[in-house]
Amino acid sequence: xxxxxxxxxxxxxxxxxxxxxxxxxxxxxxxxxxxxxxxxxxxxxxxxxxxxxxxxxxxxxxxxxxxxxxxxxxxxxxxxxxxxxxxxxxxxxxxxxxxxxxxxxxxxxxxxxxxxxxxxxxxxxxxxxxxxxxxxxxxxxxxxxxxxxxxxxxxxxxxxxxxxxxxxxxxxxxxxxxxxxxxxxxxxxxxxxxxxxxxxxxxxxxxxxxxxxxxxxxxxxxxxxxxxxxxxxxxxxxxxxxxxxxxxxxxxxxxxxxxxxxxxxxxxxxxxxxxxxxxxxxxxxxxxxxxxxxxxxxxxxxxxxxxxxxxxxxxxxxxxxxxxxxxxxxxxxxxxxxxxxxxxxxxxxxxxxxxxxxxxxxxxxxxxxxxxxxxxxxxxxxxxxxxxxxxxxxxxxxxxxxxxxxxxxxxxxxxxxxxxxxxxxxxxxxxxxxxxxxxxxxxxxxxxxxxxxxxxxxxxxxxxxxxxxxxxxxxxxxxxxxxxxxxxxxxxxxxxxxxxxxxxxxxxxxxxxxxxxxxxxxxxxxxxxxxxxxxxxxxxxxxxxxxxxxxxxxxxxxxxxxxxxxxxxxxxxxxxxxxxxxxxxxxxxxxxxxxxxxxxxxxxxxxx
Amino acid sequence: xxxxxxxxxxxxxxxxxxxxxxxxxxxxxxxxxxxxxxxxxxxxxxxxxxxxxxxxxxxxxxxxxxxxxxxxxxxxxxxxxxxxxxxxxxxxxxxxxxxxxxxxxxxxxxxxxxxxxxxxxxxxxxxxxxxxxxxxxxxxxxxxxxxxxxxxxxxxxxxxxxxxxxxxxxxxxxxxxxxxxxxxxxxxxxxxxxxxxxxxxxxxxxxxxxxxxxxxxxxxxxxxxxxxxxxxxxxxxxxxxxxxxxxxxxxxxxxxxxxxxxxxxxxxxxxxxxxxxxxxxxxxxxxxxxxxxxxxxxxxxxxxxxxxxxxxxxxxxxxxxxxxxxxxxxxxxx
Numbered sequence: 001x002x003x004x005x006x007x008x009x010x011x012x013x014x015x016x017x018x019x020x021x022x023x024x025x026x027x028x029x030x031x032x033x034x035x036x037x038x039x040x041x042x043x044x045x046x047x048x049x050x051x052x053x054x055x056x057x058x059x060x061x062x063x064x065x066x067x068x069x070x071x072x073x074x075x076x077x078x079x080x081x082x083x084x085x086x087x088x089x090x091x092x093x094x095x096x097x098x099x100x101x102x103x104x105x106x107x108x109x110x111x112x113x114x115x116x117x118x119x120x121x122x123x124x125x126x127x128x129x130x131x132x133x134x135x136x137x138x139x140x141x142x143x144x145x146x147x148x149x150x151x152x153x154x155x156x157x158x159x160x161x162x163x164x165x166x167x168x169x170x171x172x173x174x175x176x177x178x179x180x181x182x183x184x185x186x187x188x189x190x191x192x193x194x195x196x197x198x199x200x201x202x203x204x205x206x207x208x209x210x211x212x213x214x215x216x217x218x219x220x221x222x223x224x225x226x227x228x229x230x231x232x233x234x235x236x237x238x239x240x241x242x243x244x245x246x247x248x249x250x251x252x253x254x255x256x257x258x259x260x261x262x263x264x265x266x267x268x269x270x271x272x273x274x275x276x277x278x279x280x281x282x283x284x285x286x287x288x289x290x291x292x293x294x295x296x297x298x299x300x301x302x303x304x305x306x307x308x309x310x311x312x313x314x315x316x317x318x319x320x321x322x323x324x325x326x327x328x329x330x331x332x333x334x335x336x337x338x339x340x341x342x343x344x345x346x347x348x349x350x351x352x353x354x355x356x357x358x359x360x361x362x363x364x365x366x367x368x369x370x371x372x373x374x375x376x377x378x379x380x381x382x383x384x385x386x387x388x389x390x391x392x393x394x395x396x397x398x399x400x401x402x403x404x405x406x407x408x409x410x411x412x413x414x415x416x417x418x419x420x421x422x423x424x425x426x427x428x429x430x431x432x433x434x435x436x437x438x439x440x441x442x443x444x445x446x447x448x449x450x451x452x453x454x455x456x457x458x459x460x461x462x463x464x465x466x467x468x469x470x471x472x473x474x475x476x477x478x479x480x481x482x483x484x485x486x487x488x489x490x491x492x493x494x495x496x497x498x499x500x501x502x503x504x505x506x507x508x509x510x511x512x513x514x515x516x517x518x519x520x521x522x523x524x525x526x527x528x529x530x531x532x533x534x535x536x537x538x539x540x541x542x543x544x545x546x547x548x549x550x551x552x553x554x555x556x557x558x559x560x561x562x563x564x565x566x567x568x569x570x571x572x573x574x575x576x577x578x579x580x581x582x583x584x585x586x587x588x589x590x591x592x593x594x595x596x597x598x599x600x601x602x603x604x605x606x607x608x
Numbered sequence: 609x610x611x612x613x614x615x616x617x618x619x620x621x622x623x624x625x626x627x628x629x630x631x632x633x634x635x636x637x638x639x640x641x642x643x644x645x646x647x648x649x650x651x652x653x654x655x656x657x658x659x660x661x662x663x664x665x666x667x668x669x670x671x672x673x674x675x676x677x678x679x680x681x682x683x684x685x686x687x688x689x690x691x692x693x694x695x696x697x698x699x700x701x702x703x704x705x706x707x708x709x710x711x712x713x714x715x716x717x718x719x720x721x722x723x724x725x726x727x728x729x730x731x732x733x734x735x736x737x738x739x740x741x742x743x744x745x746x747x748x749x750x751x752x753x754x755x756x757x758x759x760x761x762x763x764x765x766x767x768x769x770x771x772x773x774x775x776x777x778x779x780x781x782x783x784x785x786x787x788x789x790x791x792x793x794x795x796x797x798x799x800x801x802x803x804x805x806x807x808x809x810x811x812x813x814x815x816x817x818x819x820x821x822x823x824x825x826x827x828x829x830x831x832x833x834x835x836x837x838x839x840x841x842x843x844x845x846x847x848x849x850x851x852x853x854x855x856x857x858x859x860x861x862x863x864x865x866x867x868x869x870x871x872x873x874x875x876x877x878x879x880x881x882x883x884x885x886x887x888x889x890x891x892x893x894x895x896x897x898x899x900x901x902x903x904x905x906x907x908x909x910x911x912x913x914x915x916x917x918x919x920x921x922x923x924x925x926x927x928x929x930x931x932x933x934x935x936x937x938x939x940x941x942x
Contacts, residue, residue: 211732213731383743419739419755421759474755477738
């Protein structure tokens with residue numbers, strides 16, 4: 001059976017997992033040995049694309065061409081509030097795309113957010129493939145925040161397609177965490193998953209039943225509440241303090257701002273372990289008539305930090321209370337609390353969480369890795385018939401129609417288990433109305449978002465209120481929304497399947513897929529060349545080290561002199577091939593060099 | 609054996625789709641559902657739905673409830689659907705019973721089962737009917753059926769569990785809450801149409817019913833049939849979808865299936881009564897409106913026909929009778 005990889009495409013870090021041959025879920029480390037990879041993409045001056053740690057390391061000196069927290073922009077419109085605020089706070093350039101979507105400018109080239117996410121997904125796929133050489137790993141389950149709307153989910157799916165992945169399912173991050181928590185254990189429990197990640201906050205309440213049933217009872221969240229916001233509180237505190245002291249606004253210098261951001265994140269992480277953290281940024285900015293260098297040196301203690309972000313914590317707690325209310329449960333009904341996301345390492349977050357659920361959170365899962373593991377488990381459960389696991393998730397947003405007077409009429413409520421369907425009868429609002437427009441809406445907080453629209457025409461001209469139209473909404477197990485309208489009198493029917501509102505057309509996606517694949521082929525070629533080159537250089541170094549010794553031993557014979565001359569030739573040829581980046585030639589000469597080295601070693605070790 | 613009797617005489621014109629008309633032509637009073645399906649070349653399940661619509665329209669009636677049917681012969685085996693035969697039969701059978709059974713029956717638990725029993729039953733049965741169990745398999749029409757069954761089980765489970773919860777509240781707090789219904793009068797065995805079981809839905813629905821009833825009883829005359837104010841501003845009528853088997857059906861015509869507790873039967877009967885009244889009211893309104901239209905157009909004969917139908921539906925309504933008389937006089941003059 002083909003394996004499925006589970007990818008946690010995070011706001012700040014991503015992670016990939018797989019189920020190994022023994023049926024045990026494993027997180028796959030990247031080349032550097034890290035189990036998570038920063039979700040950062042950069043393009044260097046030379047046009048080279050960098051993803052992950054390497055992109056993060058160069059972000060200070062190349063901040064204008066380094067994209068981070070792209071997940072906050074995915075599936076969003078150019079004129080939406082989150083994008084507007086991001087435009088002011090990020091160091092890279094955001095432009096408007098052809099469909100009112102968001103494009104990111106990197107070295108004169110525009111990329112859609114989906115493409116940026118695809119680059120990260122490609123990297124994760126590569127990480128997995130390096131651990132399972134020779135095995136195609138094309139199928140993936142990707143996770144998204146539970147509170148993502150339809151457009152954001154679709155955009156994530158598109159990113160997967162661009163990366164050349166067969167995205168078999170998009171699942172919710174807290175649900176994935178619950179799967180990882182309960183996998184392989186037989187239990188009958190109600191649990192809460194508290195997921196405070198880099199950019200989003202989710203809380204889900206689930207029932208885990210015998211027979212591997214995971215049923216989500218309620219889910220709630222905020223797609224703009226995460227570790228990044230906690231960082232920003234420290235950034236603001238530092239910058240405001242600096243301004244008061246020196247009268248200089250560090251926000252105006254992009255490099256300085258990036259340094260402050262990095263330092264703030266570091267201080268935040270330190271404060272989870274120690275009571276006080278130092279921020280020390282020498283030569284942060286040059287200022288004044290004599291270009292005087294200024295230094296940022298401050299220390300922040302845990303209590304100050306907790307005061308700075310008290311309102312963020314309160315928002316998390318409100319969402320938790322809302323979820324319990326939706327589930328019609330109280331804190332005493334929750335038997336276990338699972339913490340997910342790096343931010344849950346913060347003591348104040350843990351304390352707040354145990355306050356609201358009135359119990360100590362479980363420490364059994366790794367907050368950075370559970371989500372990817374859960375995704376891998378779901379992938380296996382879907383394709384493997386032997387696997388007795390079923391995930392019953394809910395729709396996080398209410399679905400309905402917009403009726404006369406811009407009134408949202410709900411058909412499928414929030415937290416309804418999918419698949420589901422609902423039918424309601426509507427009527428005309430004007431006399432002699434022969435057509436009705438069905439506006440399919442999704443309600444997100446207090447805002448309504450249009451998912452799709454269609455017309456039902458050919459109604460009998462009658463007084464208002466006489467024509468009855470039956471509208472049926474359904475969501476299937478893949479989360480696809482279908483809407484069906486029927487004129488009860490004539491039996492006329494009209495329906496739509498609500499698909500992609502991710503902001504990219506099918507052609508664009510195909511085009512992006514092709515260029516992503518081309519890049520991958522090129523990159524794999526590069527990787528191979530790099531490997532072969534390094535190997536050849538190692539051989540050359542070893543041979544050259546042994547050369548004088550061997551020369552002294554064999555120079556007396558004709559055969560020896562001939563062999564030495566040949567070796568010199570091959571060495572020269574290999575160096576030449578390396579200089580010219582000729583892959584085939586290096587490979588060929590490497591074989592000769594390997595033989596030579598073996599011979600040299602034999603000569604040296606022979607007892608004289 | 610379920611037999612479908614001949615067409616009932618004197619039924620009003622009713623808009624039918626082509627397959628429904630075809631089906632209606634085949635109904636002869638001796639064929640059962642499976643045989644009809646075979647004759648029409650359709651899935652038995654689809655035929656079940658169409659028959660339900662015909663029954664609702666009052667065009668045909670069932671002699672015997674279709675629940676006690678022999679396993680249907682599925683003509684479509686070997687169509688590439690990747691599901692085991694037994695499971696397909698099970699899905700077909702359950703899908704057809706979906707509208708007829710209450711939550712307890714669907715979940716296979718005793719009436720008044722505890723929250724825990726309901727939960728356990730749902731976790732045992734529900735996942736079997738989740739489409740993920742058959743991920744990326746060719747399911748054909750079974751995908752929809754499985755999803756419908758799953759949704760029904762989920763709704764039943766949620767409703768029953770919240771009912772059990774509410775009942776529990778009432779027993780522990782005997783007279784604290786006046787709004788909570790007494791345990792014996794729970795009547796939400798039918799999954800609410802909105803998909804979310806809540807007290808409001810029930811209350812709203814009964815409030816609407818009361819309002820409708822008042823409107824009909826105090827109607828000053830059909831020519832000035834007052835519109836429901838709430839319908840005017842908010843466009844949705846939010847009539848609950850009538851269950852498929854309703855209309856002129858007499859619940860007493862159903863055989864008493866053994867094992868159904870009497871309170872469940874009472875709830876079923878309540879449900880039938882309510883739905884029957886709703887449908888009658890709706891039809892009455894429709895007839896009066898179209899009669900009025902016809903009168904305005906001067907088409908008195910149509911108006912008379914419509915008023916006759918209306919007065920049949922509301923025989924005790926003097927206003928309707930008066931209007932009917934006036935229309936027939938006008939028709940006679942013309």
